Amino acid sequence: MVNDPARIKLVELAEGRNASLSALSKLIGRNPTYLQQFIRKGSPRKLEENDRRTLARFFGVDESELGAPDDSEKSYARVSGGQRRGNWIGIPRLALGASAGPGALADDDRPVGHLGFSEGWLREMGLTPNALTALSVAGDSMDPTLSDGDEILVARADAQPGGRLRDGIHVIRRDGTLLVKRLLFEREGRVSVISDNKAYPSDADVSLDEVEVLGRVVWKGGRI
DSSP states (O other), rough: OOOOHHHHHHHHHHHHHHHOHHHHHHHOOTTHHHHHHHHHHHOSSSSOHHHHHHHHHTTTTTGGTTTOOOHHHHHHHHHHHHHETTTTTEEEEEEEEEESSSOEEOOOOEEEEEEEEEEEHHHHTTTGGGGEEEEEESSSSTTTSEEEEEEEEEGGGSSSSOOOOSSSSEEEEEEEEEEEEEEEETTEEEEEEEEEETTTOEEEEGGGGGOOOEEEEEEEEEEO
């Protein structure tokens, strides 16, 4: 287990209520292994605000016990969702890239700017601005679908219709590395992690315990 006060406290609270991490993950609308990965692998690095609030209410504790941010961190949280300007909404663009190659460690999730999208277009696409982030693609393992340097729009996994994961291109974290891959959910609790570029290996029938699905790629843009 990652040695962190919020993680240690969550384990203590779960044991005190005889609540499994799987059940608590479902309570916050996440996949069954989400909190297990949070506690044992340190991924994600911290609970999202809505998840933390739901768990704090369930256990009847203050959010600070589960890692509520200080004032400086709250100022970041306020800008990390979609920013509105007229009929345009700015989606935060993160400094990190989703690797479509050998893989890059995801150690920086600060926004470095915003990509502007029409509010009407987002509505037509059925996308929720506060659930979106923009990343760049690094590498060519997803050619020809995604190319090195493409910008991608990612809808957070827990914002998917019905909360269910479905086949498609996703941003995932695996062994601490951020990747963009095609996922096929062929059996319950299992997933195939596919590179569209046949020059790269793909992994069939992987346990979902080994893969944290962060979001689904819903748009791409790049150079011609």
